[in-house]
Amino acid sequence: MKNLFNKLFLFALTGSFIFLYSCGEDEPEPTTDAPSIDFSVTGGTLNSTMDTVFVDFGGTIDWTFNITAPGGFNTFRLSGAVTAEFTRTDLGLDAGATSATVSASTGPWNQVGNFTITATAVDDVDTGQTSSADVVVSVSGIPARAYSTVLLFAPLAEDPDTGGDQRTSLTWFSTNLGERISSAAIVASTSSSADVDFGYYYTSAAYLSSPASYNANVYDLGANGQNWGTLNGTMFKETTLTSTDFAETTLWSQLDDAYAAGTNEAGSLIVEADKVYAFSTDADKGAKKGLILIKAIVDGDSDGSFFGAEDYVEMDILVQEDAN
Numbered sequence: 001m002k003n004l005f006n007k008l009f010l011f012a013l014t015g016s017f018i019f020l021y022s023c024g025e026d027e028p029e030p031t032t033d034a035p036s037i038d039f040s041v042t043g044g045t046l047n048s049t050m051d052t053v054f055v056d057f058g059g060t061i062d063w064t065f066n067i068t069a070p071g072g073f074n075t076f077r078l079s080g081a082v083t084a085e086f087t088r089t090d091l092g093l094d095a096g097a098t099s100a101t102v103s104a105s106t107g108p109w110n111q112v113g114n115f116t117i118t119a120t121a122v123d124d125v126d127t128g129q130t131s132s133a134d135v136v137v138s139v140s141g142i143p144a145r146a147y148s149t150v151l152l153f154a155p156l157a158e159d160p161d162t163g164g165d166q167r168t169s170l171t172w173f174s175t176n177l178g179e180r181i182s183s184a185a186i187v188a189s190t191s192s193s194a195d196v197d198f199g200y201y202y203t204s205a206a207y208l209s210s211p212a213s214y215n216a217n218v219y220d221l222g223a224n225g226q227n228w229g230t231l232n233g234t235m236f237k238e239t240t241l242t243s244t245d246f247a248e249t250t251l252w253s254q255l256d257d258a259y260a261a262g263t264n265e266a267g268s269l270i271v272e273a274d275k276v277y278a279f280s281t282d283a284d285k286g287a288k289k290g291l292i293l294i295k296a297i298v299d300g301d302s303d304g305s306f307f308g309a310e311d312y313v314e315m316d317i318l319v320q321e322d323a324n
Contacts, residue, residue, distance in 0.1 A: 031125075032070050032071040032123075032125050032129075033070045033071070034071070034123065034125075034129035034130065034131050035067055035068060035069040035070075035071075035073070035121035035122070035123050035129065035130070035131045036067070036068050036121075036131060037065055037066070037067055037119055037121055037131060037133055038065070038066035038067075038068070039063070039064075039065055039066075039119065039133065039135070040063065040064035040065075040066070041053055041061060041062070041063050041064075042061075042062050043055065043059060043060050043061040043062045043105075043107075044059070044061045044137070051134070051135060051136065052114075052135065052136045052137075052138055053135060053136070053137050053138065054138045054140065055107075055109055055137060055138070055139055055140075056139075056140065056141045056251065057109065057110060057111075057112055057139055057140065057141035057142070057143055057250065057251055058107075058108045058109065058110055058141070058143070058250045058251070059107060059108065059109055059139075060105055060106065060107030060108055060109070061105070061106050061107060061109070061137065062103070062104070062105045063103065063104050063105070063106070064101065064102070064103045065101070065102045065103075065104075065119060065121075066099070066100075066101050067099065067100045067101075067102070067121045068098065068099050069097075069098055069099065069100070069121060069123040069124075070098055070123070071098075071123035071124050071125035071129060072095065072096045072097065072098060072123055072124035072125070073088050073093060073097050073098065073099065073100045073121075073123060073124070074087070074088060074122045074123055074124050074128055075087050075088070075121075075122040075128075076100065076102050076119070076120070076121050076122070077119075077120045077122075078104070078117055078118070078119055078120075079117075079118045079120065080115070080116045080117045080118045080134075081106075081115035081116060081117050081137060082104075082106050082117050084104065086100075086102050088100065095124070096124070106137075109137065109139045110143075111139060112139050112140060112141065112142070112143075113138075113139055114136050114137070114138050114139075115136070115137045115139070116134055116135070116136050116137075117134070117135050117136075117137060118132055118133070118134050119132065119133050119134075119135070120132040141251045141252070141253060142251060142252040142253075142320075142323075143250055143251060143252075143323040144249070144250060144251060144252055144254075144255055144290075144318045144319060144320060144321070144323065145175075145178070145318070145319050145320075145321040145322060145323050146316070146317070146318050146323075147175075147178055147316065147317040147318075147319075148316050149295070149314060149316065150173060150180070150314070150315050150316070150317055151170070151180075151312045151313070151314050152170065152171055152172070152173060152180065152199065152200035152312060152313050152315070153169040153170050153171055153200070153309070153310075153311065153312045154169060154171070154200065154201065154202055154306060154307050154308060154309070154311040154312065155167065155169055155171045155183065155199070155200075155201050155218055155219055156168065156169045156309060167182060167183035167184040167187070167219070167226075168182045168184045169182060169183075169309060170182055171183060171199045171200055171201070171219075172186075172196045172198070172199040172211075173196070173197060173198055173199070173317075174195040174196055174197060175197045175281060175288070175290060175317065175319040175321060176195060176197075176285065176321055177195050179195075181195070181196055183219055183221075183226055186226065186228055187226050187227075187228075192230075193211065193221075193228035193229055193230045193231065193232075194229075194230040194232070194284075196211055196228075196232060197210070197232055197234045197279075197281050197282070197285070198210055198211075198234050198236075198279065199211065199214060199219075200312070200313050201214070201215055201218045201219075202297075202306040202307055202311065203215065203217075203218070205270045206270065206271050206272070206294075206297045206306070206313055207268055207269065207270055207271065208236060208268070208269055208271050208277070208292065208313075209267065209268035209269070210231075210232055210233050210234035210235070210236075210267045210268065210282070211228060211230075211231040211232050211233075211234075212231040212232060212233040212234075212267055212282075213233070213266070213267030213268040214231075214268070215268070232281065232282035232284070232285060233267060233282045233283075234267065234279055234280065234281050234282055235265050235266065235267055235279065235280045236265070236266055236267070236268070236269040236277055236278065236279050237259060237262025237263060237264060237265050237266075237269075237277065237278040237279070238262060238263050238264045238269070238275075238277060238278075239258060239261065239262045239263075239275075239276050239277060239278050239291075240261075241258060241276040241291070242276065243274060243276070243293055245276065246276050246291055246293045246316070246318070249291060249318055252289075252320045255278075255289040255290055255291060255318060255319070255320055256289050258278050258289070258291055259278040259279070259280055259289040259290075262277075262278040271292075271294045271297075271313070272294060272297075273294050273295065273296050273297050274294065274295075275293075275294055276291055276292065276293050276294075277291070277292045277294070278290070278291055278292075279291075279292060281319075286320075288319060288320040288321065289319075289320050290317060290318055290319035290320065291317070291318045292315050292316070292317050293315060293316040293317075294313065294314075294315050295314040295315055295316060296313070296314040297313050297314075298311060298312050298313070298314060299311055300312060
């Protein structure tokens with residue numbers, strides 16, 4: 001975590017809560033009050049007791065610390081999940097200055113859990129009076145699994161002359177396995193049709209399709225054809241998301257929102273390059289939501305046809321599986 005939270009820079013913020021110093025009961029009463037820390041935060045949400053900041057996975061928290069030091073400001077430190085130190089020289093303050101402001105930004109917070117930051121102020125009295133306060137950063141949200149540069153190839157047919165099985169193209173994809181699968185592997189029972197979420201084919205346009213809605217003129221997956229058995233009913237939706245939106249999507253909750261906002265739900269969908277599509281896996285697979293960015297539809301052998309063994313669709317995929 002240390003490498004994740006070492007980016008600190010000046011930033012203006014609003015809202016505050018106060019932590020007061022405490023001294024050991026057996027210490028003599030100081031002649032000058034020890035420092036106090038006025039603590040502000042944006043980019044997260046404070047709980048009612050004002051000792052915990054809640055932030056979404058991947059988020060950034062901006063902080064402002066206003067230190068009052070009647071004995072003269074000397075140093076301010078952050079320790080724990082964030083490590084930093086600011087002296088009066090760093091802040092451009094003169095000796096004897098009784099107040100200081102330190103602003104910092106921490107993140108991205110890309111691990112789920114609770115993380116403690118300790119803020120400590122030191123003054124110039126004797127060897128330095130201190131005051132400290134702890135705040136817990138609670139990071140929530142489930143990160144999505146990402147697959148990059150997935151190539152699904154055009155389906156190949158049984159050889160009409162020899163009857164040999166040429167259905168070996170990696171046409172299908174399993175979002176839970178993260179693997180491409182051929183129809184030949186399903187027919188030979190070396191792969192399970194229950195794992196397959198969608199596949200690719202090209203007729204007059206490029207299509208992504210669930211097994212349940214797959215074009216029977218391309219591959220008949222039913223009992224009178226390849227006899228897959230399980231035909232998952234993945235559904236697709238069109239979206240208005242851009243490739244930038246796709247890149248900024250990291251959480252399960254964002255995938256839920258993207259699917260809910262999509263339109264034209266169908267089991268088979270024409271897809272175009274540079275567009276983002278939402279999907280939901282079959283209910284028996286948990287109806288897990290995801291996004292697909294179509295990066296390219298490729299005529300691999302440049303023969304003007306998109307039906308051959310070297311022709312494919314290239315995509316990036318996000319899905320509600322444990323992050324890889």
